[in-house]
Amino acid sequence: MSGDSSTAFASKKRNDERGQLDSIRIKEEETLNSYGWVDESAGVVHIPIQQAMQLLVEQGLPTRPSAAETPAQKNTVPAKKAAQNSRTPATLAKKQ
DSSP: OHHHHHHHHHHHHHHHHHHHHHHHHHHHHHHHTSOEEEEGGGTEEEOOHHHHHHHHHHHOOOOOOOTTOOHHHHTOOOHHHHHHHOOOHHHHHHHO
């Protein structure tokens, strides 16, 4: 009889763990695909992950100037603009 009760307990524990994991994944999925406050008093929000990735592609990563920044570093361009201004055969053909 004790074998049956320990098997039933192990099965119930596995089901509880599965249910907990499922609810965690559902909550994470909702957070990844929605808008919401991270810190309302500071005005910090989260946005859907697809929109965040698109903004990252369009705007690049944010940078902050360092004390040792040189003038050449100040004139850097985002990757998208650099690609548009590059002198590859494909871009040169488009400009003509």
